[in-house]
Amino acid sequence: MPLERALAQLLAMADATPISERETVALAAAHGRVLAEDLVAGLDLPPWPNSAMDGYAFRCADWTGTPLPVSQRIFAGQAPAPLQPGTCARIFTGAPLPAGADCVEMQENAEILGDERVRFVEPITVGQNVRPQGQETRVGELVLAAGTLLSAIELGLAASLGRAELQVARRPRVAVLSTGDELVEPGQPLGPGQIYNSNRQLLISWLTRLGCDVVDAGILPDDLDRTRARLGELREVDLILSTGGVSVGEADFLGIALREEGELALWKLAIKPGKPLTCGQFRGVPVIGLPGNPASTLVTFALLARPYLLRRLGVQDVTPLQFSVPAGFDWPRAGNRREYLRARLENGRAVIYPNQSSGVLRSAAWAQGLVEVREERTLQAGEPVVFIPLSELLG
Amino acid sequence: MPLERALAQLLAMADATPISERETVALAAAHGRVLAEDLVAGLDLPPWPNSAMDGYAFRCADWTGTPLPVSQRIFAGQAPAPLQPGTCARIFTGAPLPAGADCVEMQENAEILGDERVRFVEPITVGQNVRPQGQETRVGELVLAAGTLLSAIELGLAASLGRAELQVARRPRVAVLSTGDELVEPGQPLGPGQIYNSNRQLLISWLTRLGCDVVDAGILPDDLDRTRARLGELREVDLILSTGGVSVGEADFLGIALREEGELALWKLAIKPGKPLTCGQFRGVPVIGLPGNPASTLVTFALLARPYLLRRLGVQDVTPLQFSVPAGFDWPRAGNRREYLRARLENGRAVIYPNQSSGVLRSAAWAQGLVEVREERTLQAGEPVVFIPLSELLG
Numbered sequence: 001m002p003l004e005r006a007l008a009q010l011l012a013m014a015d016a017t018p019i020s021e022r023e024t025v026a027l028a029a030a031h032g033r034v035l036a037e038d039l040v041a042g043l044d045l046p047p048w049p050n051s052a053m054d055g056y057a058f059r060c061a062d063w064t065g066t067p068l069p070v071s072q073r074i075f076a077g078q079a080p081a082p083l084q085p086g087t088c089a090r091i092f093t094g095a096p097l098p099a100g101a102d103c104v105e106m107q108e109n110a111e112i113l114g115d116e117r118v119r120f121v122e123p124i125t126v127g128q129n130v131r132p133q134g135q136e137t138r139v140g141e142l143v144l145a146a147g148t149l150l151s152a153i154e155l156g157l158a159a160s161l162g163r164a165e166l167q168v169a170r171r172p173r174v175a176v177l178s179t180g181d182e183l184v185e186p187g188q189p190l191g192p193g194q195i196y197n198s199n200r201q202l203l204i205s206w207l208t209r210l211g212c213d214v215v216d217a218g219i220l221p222d223d224l225d226r227t228r229a230r231l232g233e234l235r236e237v238d239l240i241l242s243t244g245g246v247s248v249g250e251a252d253f254l255g256i257a258l259r260e261e262g263e264l265a266l267w268k269l270a271i272k273p274g275k276p277l278t279c280g281q282f283r284g285v286p287v288i289g290l291p292g293n294p295a296s297t298l299v300t301f302a303l304l305a306r307p308y309l310l311r312r313l314g315v316q317d318v319t320p321l322q323f324s325v326p327a328g329f330d331w332p333r334a335g336n337r338r339e340y341l342r343a344r345l346e347n348g349r350a351v352i353y354p355n356q357s358s359g360v361l362r363s364a365a366w367a368q369g370l371v372e373v374r375e376e377r378t379l380q381a382g383e384p385v386v387f388i389p390l391s392e393l394l395g
Numbered sequence: 396m397p398l399e400r401a402l403a404q405l406l407a408m409a410d411a412t413p414i415s416e417r418e419t420v421a422l423a424a425a426h427g428r429v430l431a432e433d434l435v436a437g438l439d440l441p442p443w444p445n446s447a448m449d450g451y452a453f454r455c456a457d458w459t460g461t462p463l464p465v466s467q468r469i470f471a472g473q474a475p476a477p478l479q480p481g482t483c484a485r486i487f488t489g490a491p492l493p494a495g496a497d498c499v500e501m502q503e504n505a506e507i508l509g510d511e512r513v514r515f516v517e518p519i520t521v522g523q524n525v526r527p528q529g530q531e532t533r534v535g536e537l538v539l540a541a542g543t544l545l546s547a548i549e550l551g552l553a554a555s556l557g558r559a560e561l562q563v564a565r566r567p568r569v570a571v572l573s574t575g576d577e578l579v580e581p582g583q584p585l586g587p588g589q590i591y592n593s594n595r596q597l598l599i600s601w602l603t604r605l606g607c608d609v610v611d612a613g614i615l616p617d618d619l620d621r622t623r624a625r626l627g628e629l630r631e632v633d634l635i636l637s638t639g640g641v642s643v644g645e646a647d648f649l650g651i652a653l654r655e656e657g658e659l660a661l662w663k664l665a666i667k668p669g670k671p672l673t674c675g676q677f678r679g680v681p682v683i684g685l686p687g688n689p690a691s692t693l694v695t696f697a698l699l700a701r702p703y704l705l706r707r708l709g710v711q712d713v714t715p716l717q718f719s720v721p722a723g724f725d726w727p728r729a730g731n732r733r734e735y736l737r738a739r740l741e742n743g744r745a746v747i748y749p750n751q752s753s754g755v756l757r758s759a760a761w762a763q764g765l766v767e768v769r770e771e772r773t774l775q776a777g778e779p780v781v782f783i784p785l786s787e788l789l790g
Contacts, residue, residue, distance in 0.1 A: 136750075161581075394546070
């Protein structure tokens, strides 16, 4: 199945089951959450014309080269009196322009005379060094639409409009489930045939960064009844996200449970790493099963599960930012699946980790991004490839 | 002052005052922190040769086209017995290879006979479908160096090595201080001449994401004695980060306090936005003063304050990832300062927000990154420019 089709199906499923409950949170708690209201400006920004400089405000038409007396001093935060005709006001950056003034001359161009008058020698124009009222935003304008993923910048923008709280989508509740009898949690001793579970930590970190409440559902038991019981405990979650296991035909209790009491689709994605993806539900709770190799988990989480969760929260544009950069490597053998190679930029070129085996998480720690090589494609160094920064893929 | 020189001076200051205290935290709490130990592999990864496929393991030399009896079944997580000569083992993905086996044939290429024997029809080579022991990591290898900023991937890697905890640098304590009598906190009514404080929210969000303990020092009082007292309360912090104010000559109580009881350097950075930067200390506590316009705050935080803090935590490479992309705009007037324009990618080209005034935070919410235009440079659409994703600049 092509990646685009898998993503389109997941997004359609997400659109059909939006997380529409919302809650009101303080700005500082809204970082990484999704806005659930349209943020409309309740005031002009700036609220009044103000000075972009430390200097002198006056009426441009009063400038004749003759010195002007200083009739008031206006600091930021003060409400000025109207400007007396034929005078200037000492003014500081950010202070409101007095009524009657229409320009500001910077102090570097002002000659201060002994008798509290100031001479302006440079010609000046109406509006010079003035930030007009409403330059950034006008009352009633839509500033941020519902469905915006909130970073610090959006929170600063909301603060500038006087908002101390925002309505956001409630946190998705996501259960993380690992499958595989070989898995042992870090910190425990490793028995024969066992390996440490790294996917649980990957998913918990990514999901937490995405604003999810994570339910750690542990390692799936190797037994059908206990599998059913474990899944049944998760009926309050919005998604069960599992890793590993479903491709192991003869011991696939998760697959059996989904077939019996839900739905199960096994997608063979035409990407590498990341071939097998499970998509289904158990008693109505959506289930996405990612492949168990850590590099496959990374690629399928970033390209499929994360966009799915963002869309359930109302985010429309879930396409990661990507760049075209020259390849710093040859790719002589065309593959029949689209490859996502762990890559770095070196001197402006994308170089790839020598071992792209799907089990290798070190390649991802070394990498700054993923390079996409399309199916049926060969490459010579210097040809352009798509580079997707990990920071854009994983938040 | 050129940006490079300002950054070099700040990094030298950071190197001279490293935050060297460390603490041990659980993996889930280490996201966004800086590793304070060298992470050395305590085991081989994988710990033993294992199967990359569901299939059959045997000794390659035993393959003659004659069917082989199945002498054991090995699931992932099991410890296999040595392979009986002249037989094969049913094996599943991730399961250890039994001693004596040196290859795995995938089940799709196996013909199962009625008498518990299996015929392999395709030729096979030693090592085929086997993940060798230590392919990813060997015992004793340095996997992550002290000074690594920890993302989910590094935590997954630590988990795969069995580590449940890591030593990280302690959180920096950073006091956020706004200056400006015009500032009112969001949620409060706005009086004449007043505007809402957006920088406090920006800095708190960015610093929290960077793993800092933020001390909210509020808005600086408009009074020298109270300014001294407020600064004196912050003696336990690692950095006082202020915004605004220091360029307002006549009402600069922060500047006076630093000159009297510390040090004060005012740098005129050759960048736009972001000209004035304060660098100093008060009774030995480092002070960085960012300009007060939100877009200037953003650029100077991202390009100077954040790298400074990362370096104090031991991060060596603080250069953000950047890309060369074709400009989607003309830049006909060369400036004498380096410009950082709020930009997006559209059809692979960098387009810029129409209003690049330093007061405009909406441009940053619209933007996906900053485009750097060098001083004394003009541009025509299609020429390459440097594009730095905001996700790389702000974490």
